[in-house]
Amino acid sequence: MLNFELTQNIMKEVNKAVVGKEHIVRKVLTAIIARGHILIEDIPGVGKTTLALAFSKVMNLEYNRMQFTPDVLPTDVIGYHVITREGELGDYKPGPVVCNLFLADEINRTSSKTQAALLEVMEEGNVTVDGVTMQVPKPFAVIATQNPVGSIGTHMLPESQLDRFMIKLSMGYPDVAGEIRMLKDRSGSNPLFQVQPVVTTEDITAMQQQAERIYVNDSIYEYLVKLILMTRRDSYIELGVSPRGTIALLNMAKANAFVSGRDYLVPDDIRNVFFDVVSHRIILKPEARVNNVNIEQVSQGILKQVQAPKLG
Numbered sequence: 480m481l482n483f484e485l486t487q488n489i490m491k492e493v494n495k496a497v498v499g500k501e502h503i504v505r506k507v508l509t510a511i512i513a514r515g516h517i518l519i520e521d522i523p524g525v526g527k528t529t530l531a532l533a534f535s536k537v538m539n540l541e542y543n544r545m546q547f548t549p550d551v552l553p554t555d556v557i558g559y560h561v562i563t564r565e566g567e568l569g570d571y572k573p574g575p576v577v578c579n580l581f582l583a584d585e586i587n588r589t590s591s592k593t594q595a596a597l598l599e600v601m602e603e604g605n606v607t608v609d610g611v612t613m614q615v616p617k618p619f620a621v622i623a624t625q626n627p628v629g630s631i632g633t634h635m636l637p638e639s640q641l642d643r644f645m646i647k648l649s650m651g652y653p654d655v656a657g658e659i660r661m662l663k664d665r666s667g668s669n670p671l672f673q674v675q676p677v678v679t680t681e682d683i684t685a686m687q688q689q690a691e692r693i694y695v696n697d698s699i700y701e702y703l704v705k706l707i708l709m710t711r712r713d714s715y716i717e718l719g720v721s722p723r724g725t726i727a728l729l730n731m732a733k734a735n736a737f738v739s740g741r742d743y744l745v746p747d748d749i750r751n752v753f754f755d756v757v758s759h760r761i762i763l764k765p766e767a768r769v770n771n772v773n774i775e776q777v778s779q780g781i782l783k784q785v786q787a788p789k790l791g
Contacts, residue, residue, distance in 0.1 A: 482686050483740035486512075488677040489537050496533040496670040497526055499657025503650050505738065506755060507534065507622070511683070512690050513734035515645025515727065516601050516621040518759060525650045527624045531582040532671055538683055539676045540579035541616060547589035553596035557606045568609055576600050579616050579680065583623040587635055594640060597621065601643045618683045638718065638762070645727045646752070647759035690737040695729070695744045698788035703728060703749055709781040710761055715772055718762035728756045746787035754778045 486508060493504045507530065510517050519527050528544065535542030545556065558574035575581065576597065586594060599605055604619050605612050623644065625636070641647075653661060664670045704725065711719030720728075732748040739748070758774050767777070 482682065482689065483738075485678055485682060485686065486738045489534075492537040492674050492677055493530070493533045496674050497530050498661045498664065498670075499653045500526065500530075500650055503530070503648055506646060506648060506752070509731060509734045509738050509752070510645050511538075511618070511620050512686050512737060513645060513727075513730040514618070514620075514687055515730065516623070516643060518641070518644040518647045519622065519624045519650060520627050520647060521624065521650050522626060525652065527622075527650065528582065528584070529671065530650070531580060531622045533674050535580045536671065536674050537677055538580075539679050540618070540683075542580045542582070543575035543578040544582040544584060545575045546584045547586050547593070549589060551589045551593050553593050554608075556593060556596045557600065558608055560609050560611070568611070571608065571611070571613070574606070576621075577606060577613075577615050579618055579620070581619075581621045583621060585626055586623040587625040591637075594636060597623075598640065598643060616680075618680060618687065638760075641759045642721055642723050644759065645731060646755040648755060686737065690730075690734045693733040693736050693742055693744055695733070696788075696790060698790070699744050699746065699749070702746060702785065702788050703732070705785045706749065706753065706781060709785055710757060713777060713781065715763055715767040715770075715777050716761055717764045718760075720757050720760045724757060724760045728753065731756055745790060750782055750787070753782060 489508055490501070490504050493508075494501055497504055507517055511534070521527060531544070532542065534540065545551070554574065556574050556576050558572050558577065560571050561569035563569045583597065586597075599607060600615060600619075601621055604615055604617070606615060607613075652658075707720050707725045707728065710716055713719075728749065731752040732744055735748045735752055736742070736744050754775060757778055761774055761777070763772070763774060763777065767773070
């Protein structure tokens with residue numbers, strides 16, 4: 480039995496604090512259910528921190544936030560062992576990444592070495608300090624942000640690290656009605672105070688397991704792989720989607736079906752998340768820039784070229 484009502488309750492509560500971004504809220508929830516990590520590339524002040532805080536509260540998740548700056552060290556993220564007087568390893572002092580939901584704010588402002596400290600945690604769910612490996616709590620998700628405006632003092636994430644993020648999103652400015660509602664909602668109180676927890680960590684784990692068991696027809700598998708293959712053959716694309724990206728697309732599509740209340744996959748589940756999964760995994764050729772072709776146009780073209788199967 481799918482926990483469809485739980486997913487609707489989660490989104491309803493988060494939307495109390497994050498105004499006019501229902502599609503973003505849905506995709507973040509979908510990524511969490513798919514056991515993925517989220518990269519949000521956007522300007523400051525559009526509600527990224529509020530989004531993460533709202534999810535942590537609604538889903539009963541232990542939440543930590545870290546502002547990344549050039550002087551942040553790997554041990555500041557993953558923690559360290561206290562050295563005893565005898566020179567031996569003492570107690571482990573966990574870093575902020577040891578939680579359920581970690582907000583890595585402006586991840587491109589810190590050094591490559593510190594960025595790399597997140598890799599094992601994101602990929603394996605483990606933290607290794609001084610040769611000792613420890614698991615982080617389950618469920619575990621990273622929401623990382625980067626500012627696309629102003630490159631001074633930034634270290635852009637390499638492709639190998641970008642590939643660890645299941646999806647990349649952009650929240651954007653609210654519309655007029657949304658911004659007016661935001662001002663009214665914040666008149667005298669913080670909307671985050673109105674947000675109530677509706678699920679436990681056990682509920683989240685159960686939802687993740689149910690999403691993994693979503694039925695996928697062979698024709699759907701073929702459709703998904705053909706889409707990925709097109710990213711490697713398109714004349715405007717220099718670097719296509721990796722096999723890790725193929726797995727991420729399947730897992731996101733399954734979670735999308737779950738959030739939609741279905742126990743089987745349809746082509747629209749793949750189409751609805753395709754751009755979010757592939758946009759940060761594709762590198763365009765110089766010819767694309769010369770012809771004013773962007774990644775969104777290329778991805779839309781791929782979706783049009785590959786015919787979706789008709790399920791009986």
